[in-house]
Amino acid sequence: MKPSTLFCTFDIRNLYTMLPQEEALNVLVEFLHMHGYRKVKGIPLDSIRKLASVVLKENVFVYDNKFYHQTTGGAMGSSFTLTLANIFMWQWQKGLVRRPDITGEFFGRYIDDIFMTWNRSEHELRKLLDQANTWHPNIKLDYKIGQSLPFLDVLLTNNHGILATSVYHKPNAEPYVVPFNSDHPRHVFVNIIQTLLTRAVRYSSTFDIFNYERRSIKLMLLYNG
Known part of the structure; x- marks a missing residue:
């Protein structure tokens, strides 16, 4: 990693x-074929597709005393x-990771959350990301770019070319935990x-970062009784 390396997260x-229901079902069959499956636990792929179609398409809900059928x-x-969403993203991400300007970059995905490095200009x-937003009418990205970004519950920082990691605290969720005087077991x-x-142990890349997190935990527990 270089001191100028950028991080990008998007979901x-x-x-x-x-x-897209039909497209997602086709991707499911393609995924199983690519990984050598012709049957899954004795069930042929065409039967799996039909069963998957029932699960995906036969969903109804009520709103304002009216019945609706989910079509997307x-x-x-x-x-x-x-x-199915995870498998669909496997297909979608091919358009990104196979680009020549992505070669040498780190790319990781957890379902619909994606992290990647970038060593060209912002x-x-x-x-590139604006182009990716045009690849599919149903797939739209919300992205962030910087040298210190959260990904899931980890804060990743490019500290002059050295990767530093720490626990990411969502501002709307912490420092609140179950109060100690509640009736929980x-x-x-x-x-x-x-x-x-x-x-704290897993995500802290240095002992100083761990100590800071440990003190924060102590204060949070005191705050919550």
């Missing part, structure tokens, strides 16, 4: 409810919708402390 706007995307919270990166509080400290 897909409303991915689960904007999946899948049911929110459905494990199948999440899996203008070129913005141009005692093991809940033990798990909270254990999770906070484990996250």
Whole structure:
């Protein structure tokens, strides 16, 4: 990594409810074919596609005393919708990662959240991402560019060519945890402390960063009683 290396994070706007249904089903079959499947647990791929179509397309909901049939995307919270969205993004990202100007960059994706490095100008990166926003009418990116950016719950910083990582705190979610005087089972509080400290150990790239996070955890727990 160079001192001038930029980071970029972006996510897909409303991915689960904007999946193109027929196209996503075709990508599912292509994905299974590419990975050597002709049957899955004895079920032929054409049958899997038909079953997937039922799960994806037969969704109705009520709004203002009227029934609606969902024609784009899948049911929110459905494990199948999440899996299908992940596979659809596998297909979509090919247009990005196979570009010659991406060669040598780091690219990582967690479902619809993407992180990548960039060693050219910010203008070129913005141009690329704006182009990517035109590749598919249903797939739109919201992106951020900088040398210190959060990705999921990690804050990544380019510190003069050295990667520094720390815990990212969402401003709307912290410093609030379950108050100690609530009626939750005692093991809940033990798990909270254990999770906070484990996250601090895993994400802190230096001992100083870990110590800062440890003190922040202590203050947060005191604040919440």
